[in-house]
Amino acid sequence: MAISSSCSSVKAVNSRWTTPSPSPVSKLAVFHRHSLLPNLRYTPNVKLTVTNASRTVEQTTLTEDHKFSTVGSDQDDPSPFPKPKILVAEKLGEAGVNLLREFGDVDCSYELSPEDLKKKVSESDALIVRSGTKVTREVFEAAQGKLKVVGRAGVGIDNVDLQAATEYGCLVVNAPTANTVAAAEHGIALLTSMARNVAQADASIKAGKWERSKYVGVSLVGKTLAVMGFGKVGTEVARRAKGLGMNVISHDPYAPADRARALGVDLVSFDQAIATAEFVSLHMPLTPATKKVFNDDTFSKMKKGVRLINVARGGVIDEDALVRALDSGIVAQAALDVFCEEPPSKDSKLIQHENVTVTPHLGASTKEAQEGVAIEIAEAVAGALKGELSATAVNAPMVAPEVLSELAPYIVLAEKLGRLAVQLASGGKGVQSIKVVYRSARDRDDLDTRLLRAMITKGIIEPISDSYVNLVNADFIAKQKGLRISEERMVVESSPEYPIDSIQVQISNVESNFAGAVSDCGAISIEGRVKYGVPHLTCVGSFSVDVSLEGNLILCRQVDQPGMIGQVGNILGKQNVNVNFMSVGRKVVRKQAIMAIGVDEEPDKKTLERIGGVSAIEEFVFLKL
Ligand SMILES: NC(=O)C1=CN([C@@H]2O[C@H](COP(=O)(O)OP(=O)(O)OC[C@H]3O[C@@H](n4cnc5c(N)ncnc54)[C@H](O)[C@@H]3O)[C@@H](O)[C@H]2O)C=CC1
Numbered sequence: 237m238a239i240s241s242s243c244s245s246v247k248a249v250n251s252r253w254t255t256p257s258p259s260p261v262s263k264l265a266v267f268h269r270h271s272l273l274p275n276l277r278y279t280p281n282v283k284l285t286v287t288n289a290s291r292t293v294e295q296t297t298l299t300e301d302h303k304f305s306t307v308g309s310d311q312d313d314p315s316p317f318p319k320p321k322i323l324v325a326e327k328l329g330e331a332g333v334n335l336l337r338e339f340g341d342v343d344c345s346y347e348l349s350p351e352d353l354k355k356k357v358s359e360s361d362a363l364i365v366r367s368g369t370k371v372t373r374e375v376f377e378a379a380q381g382k383l384k385v386v387g388r389a390g391v392g393i394d395n396v397d398l399q400a401a402t403e404y405g406c407l408v409v410n411a412p413t414a415n416t417v418a419a420a421e422h423g424i425a426l427l428t429s430m431a432r433n434v435a436q437a438d439a440s441i442k443a444g445k446w447e448r449s450k451y452v453g454v455s456l457v458g459k460t461l462a463v464m465g466f467g468k469v470g471t472e473v474a475r476r477a478k479g480l481g482m483n484v485i486s487h488d489p490y491a492p493a494d495r496a497r498a499l500g501v502d503l504v505s506f507d508q509a510i511a512t513a514e515f516v517s518l519h520m521p522l523t524p525a526t527k528k529v530f531n532d533d534t535f536s537k538m539k540k541g542v543r544l545i546n547v548a549r550g551g552v553i554d555e556d557a558l559v560r561a562l563d564s565g566i567v568a569q570a571a572l573d574v575f576c577e578e579p580p581s582k583d584s585k586l587i588q589h590e591n592v593t594v595t596p597h598l599g600a601s602t603k604e605a606q607e608g609v610a611i612e613i614a615e616a617v618a619g620a621l622k623g624e625l626s627a628t629a630v631n632a633p634m635v636a637p638e639v640l641s642e643l644a645p646y647i648v649l650a651e652k653l654g655r656l657a658v659q660l661a662s663g664g665k666g667v668q669s670i671k672v673v674y675r676s677a678r679d680r681d682d683l684d685t686r687l688l689r690a691m692i693t694k695g696i697i698e699p700i701s702d703s704y705v706n707l708v709n710a711d712f713i714a715k716q717k718g719l720r721i722s723e724e725r726m727v728v729e730s731s732p733e734y735p736i737d738s739i740q741v742q743i744s745n746v747e748s749n750f751a752g753a754v755s756d757c758g759a760i761s762i763e764g765r766v767k768y769g770v771p772h773l774t775c776v777g778s779f780s781v782d783v784s785l786e787g788n789l790i791l792c793r794q795v796d797q798p799g800m801i802g803q804v805g806n807i808l809g810k811q812n813v814n815v816n817f818m819s820v821g822r823k824v825v826r827k828q829a830i831m832a833i834g835v836d837e838e839p840d841k842k843t844l845e846r847i848g849g850v851s852a853i854e855e856f857v858f859l860k861l
């Protein structure tokens with residue numbers, strides 16, 4: 237479905253006036269205080285100081301529309317806005333909870349029923365979970381857009397419906413590093429205890445038995461371990477297994493071979509890995525591609541008597557097939573920390589199997605890892621609520637802080653250009669086809685435009701719909717609305733010190749309520765630049781102008797003749813409308829010109845009609861920024 241513009245426009249010819257749509261700024265300002273991607277505004281030389289338990293950072297950065305230039309403890313923050321509500325739905329390390337308390341209202345409510353969870357998220361700005369909470373589409377539906385961030389205090393995000401999160405514009409962040417060592421150590425603990433029957437022997441002796449010959453184990457030294465998934469945990473498992481004298485091979489379609497080689501690990505194919513190894517340790521994520529990848533077929537290709545360790549996710553194994561493989565002796569033993577269903581049913585054949593050692597998803601459960609994870613996720617969630625782009629975002633492009641800070645004024649420019657362009661569109665066809673042209677002196681791959689595209693999309697969609705658009709859902713919402721946004725890079729000769737020379741937004745196949753905005757190629761076209769940190773409109777249609785994009789804007793197309801600025805300025809002045817910028821662009825002297833007038837206030841209908849009544853003015857339009 238295409239979107240149609242119903243923005244305010246006045247044509248001098250028939251002086252028709254359509255009611256302005258509500259200002260998107262006022263709609264957003266309310267919750268931008270604590271939301272992902274605020275209505276960014278660049279304030280040069282403003283220092284933002286972020287202080288928390290682990291670090292203090294000072295940097296020049298973005299501020300929001302309401303000039304929240306400092307973020308810190310309650311005492312420092314004069315904000316009249318309420319603190320964000322953060323629901324912590326599973327046990328989180330104390331240090332992380334304390335960090336969150338400095339920033340928001342924290343509700344630690346554990347073991348919520350799905351119904352209670354849904355109720356609570358509808359009142360929460362952020363939700364923090366571990367692996368035990370299913371954050372389903374129903375949860376996002378129940379949140380009705382209130383939930384801005386889901387923080388997964390750990391690595392695996394298979395318990396969060398990422399597609400639903402993205403559709404609802406909710407950022408998902410995780411804590412991918414702090415539990416790596418804990419998980420690897422647990423993998424090694426399972427490997428060694430399985431090889432020596434520690435758990436079974438312990439149970440036997442506690443049952444009053446003394447079964448030394450029953451629990452003869454196998455040695456690890458010289459044996460081959462296949463590490464399936466050579467990521468963070470897999471790498472640490474490999475490193476430790478090498479220390480135990482094992483021969484380590486690995487399968488990971490995406491891991492760099494040189495990283496493996498540096499550890500003395502050979503990267504091999506899946507089939508080669510499982511056919512060669514005496515021990516197979518699983519460290520890949522659960523994805524549609526890895527679901528039940530260990531099944532009857534793959535077990536049949538394994539070396540008879542193989543031993544299996546799973547500290548990744550239960551779902552990568554077909555558990556019924558594993559029981560069959562254990563019964564047939566293909567798999568001699570399995571040590572499992574994770575299960576398809578957690579907790580697994582008490583009478584599960586797999587759990588009860590005498591050759592299986594189990595732990596209740598303890599991989600990340602060390603004191604050290606839990607404190608680390610809690611701090612990592614608290615920082616990510618608080619950062620996201622402040623509008624920072626998280627380095628651990630799972631469903632949004634990651635933008636490095638230095639890139640973000642460099643792009644800051646262009647982000648504002650991009651949104652304003654989007655907002656202006658859509659207000660220039662009229663007619664029943666609706667906006668469908670948008671082209672953005674970035675002119676830059678930088679190399680093609682030295683400019684990340686995802687953020688700019690998202691902000692242009694936001695600028696185009698928000699004035700004419702109820703959708704809330706941010707970096708997370710911009711592409712999704714654009715697609716849903718039938719918008720096709722194409723981007724073009726043009727390399728120009730200017731200073732590569734600045735990332736972008738100009739941004740041009742074109743809307744094609746649509747009529748305009750201001751013919752002067754239609755360029756020679758038949759598309760509505762506007763262009764802008766950043767000058768001294770301030771976004772400027774520099775081109776309308778094929779006319780050059782130069783007006784700072786602050787307040788609101790009046791565009792007039794007129795006969796180029798003396799006295800026009802005075803006449804229009806007079807009309808506005810009489811109504812106490814302050815002009816903040818004015819620029820006239822023309823192609824041929826004394827022919828046609830475009831006058832761009834930046835005004836602080838919104839002129840009333842009569843004032844605009846008076847402007848339209850000036851005989852040399854052929855058409856004009858009032859645009860909200
Ligand atoms: N039991 C527990 O408490 C814990 C479990 N985990 C789980 O361990 C797993 C690994 O975690 P990290 O190493 O931190 O993640 P990671 O993202 O650093 O590593 C995962 C690796 O798997 C690889 N991979 C993806 N698809 C694959 C495939 N089809 N075959 C082979 N490799 C594939 C990726 O290329 C990546 O290198 C995750 O499933 C995570 O949820 C992590 C921490 C604690």
Ligand SMILES: O=C(O)C(=O)COP(=O)(O)O
Binds near residue numbers: 366368390393600601
């Ligand atoms: O980080 C992971 O992927 C884990 O599986 C850890 O899970 P947990 O946070 O202990 O419920």
